[in-house]
Amino acid sequence: MIITGRVWKFGNDVDTDLIIPARYLNTTDPLELASHCMEDADKSFAGRVQPGDIIVAGRNFGCGSSREHAPVAIKNAGVACVIAGSFARIFYRNAVNIGLPILECEAAAAALQSGDTAEIDLTAGSVKNLTSPGTYQAIPFPSFMQQIIEAGGLINYVKQRLA
């Protein structure tokens, strides 16, 4: 699967309160969550992000709470992929479980800048900067998680197990 999109760059330790502040957690409506995505980090983000855009961030992306509302907000805001230097562990699990593509790649996270256009080959785990040329290789998913992703997320995977 190939994703081509515009980059939105954030820093290190982007926590779940920045991704979706707790004041909006009184709903599970994906589109309402999406309308507040990244609000406390960049107020204009939710209004300007386009389907297919890519979030790029530094280390420890998604640290903080276990709220699945965070990857849900990002996914439903139209973001096609998150690339970060590293991810907090619960966010990582949650993203896989709900089918939000994420890639851990320090070099790409450092090189890509806001406004760049990037091309991502999810299967190969490669990231190409089309604006100021450079190609980067991400850590691929462990095979165990590939199975969950191939099943279309954890719920489908469990359905198969129970069938």
Add this chain to the structure above:
Amino acid sequence: MGMTITEKILADHADRGRVAPGELVNCRLDLVLANDITAPMAVQEFRKLGLKKVYDPGRVVLVMDHFTPNKDIKSAEQCLTVREFAREFGIVNYFDVGAMGIEHCLLPEQGLVLPGDCMIGADSHTCTYGALGAFATGVGSTDLAAGMALGECWFKVPESMKFVFHGQLRPWVGGKDLILYTIGRIGVEGARYRAMEFTGEAIGALSVEGRLTMCNMAVEAGAKNGIVPPDEKTHAYVAGRARRPYQAFAGDPDAAYIAVHEYEAGQIEPQVAFPHLPENSRPVSEAAGIAIDQVVIGSCTNGRLEDLRIAAGILEGRKASNKLRLIVIPGTQEIYLQAMREGLLETFVEAGAAVSTPTCGPCLGGHMGILAHGEKALATTNRNFVGRMGSPESEVYLAGPAVAAASAITGFITHPEEVVKQ
């Protein structure tokens, strides 16, 4: 090569003789937990499976603690979703207003989580229960839904880091100070994906409450779990509470650790973490004089009886500064009742505090004490992220109950001995 306590619990629950860090294992779950924020999404996902029952109605725990008593219509609707689910699926351990407490205060108190358990909770501070010698970790709602269905969850066996606290604690130093100090040394991702094991003379001397506080904040260093090997204190705490038999585990003497950090407890002052990360911890002396607008004593980190006793001991016969609001939130109904019997609540109210029914409330900027722009709070909670307690332009400082109570009296961040010696 031996195994750490974390590895032993995972091996046992995966029906394996041994496991090694990095391996993916599928484990039986002794308990699954969700709250009023994460359960609605978990219920939604669980219903997609079309199942007629959860794996064990006695082992699913649902606690309505974040936005309760319902702060608005939407929160009420969310609780309703969970309440209906609990009825339909015969969930035994459903805790609503009047019975509920902050989940991580409630579960140990009620004897629902026990030494040697392997459990998940759709709340990042599920790592709290490691203080009893359990493997407990936070997950999201979808993992929780799968856990409710199968009674299983996959884990990557974490590498273990050992933290040894030698010597004796100084006065006014407790579990909160030790963990803030530790996170200050290793950083907010210093233990990412790893187990944090706490040992040493000073940990042995800590109460179970103090250990719960420490393990609670393991996630603030990025850890998968925190753990304290069970000792007599653990077993004494669990005795009379446990609702089922349990098997405690101990690590092997030749277990492998990816890192060992040794600290002299006697060198550690009460700590304060500056905005906006828990790793910004410094000795309270370096924070002295910072004026604050609100003090919050409560949360799953420091809302237990011992915390309230420490705070009341300082506030007794004194008044909170009229420049700030002091909010005290006992962690559970039982803590509330006991604090009432001991006269602690009276001390708080006489000192000018607002005392609330148990709730997460202001800890996550939910309700019961939201900050305006430009305001500063000192809280015994666990996160001081941007906007955590309200306006994105407000600030939160983290500390233990002694510093919080002392600061409430003076109106600025204060070492407890400054107030008590007066």
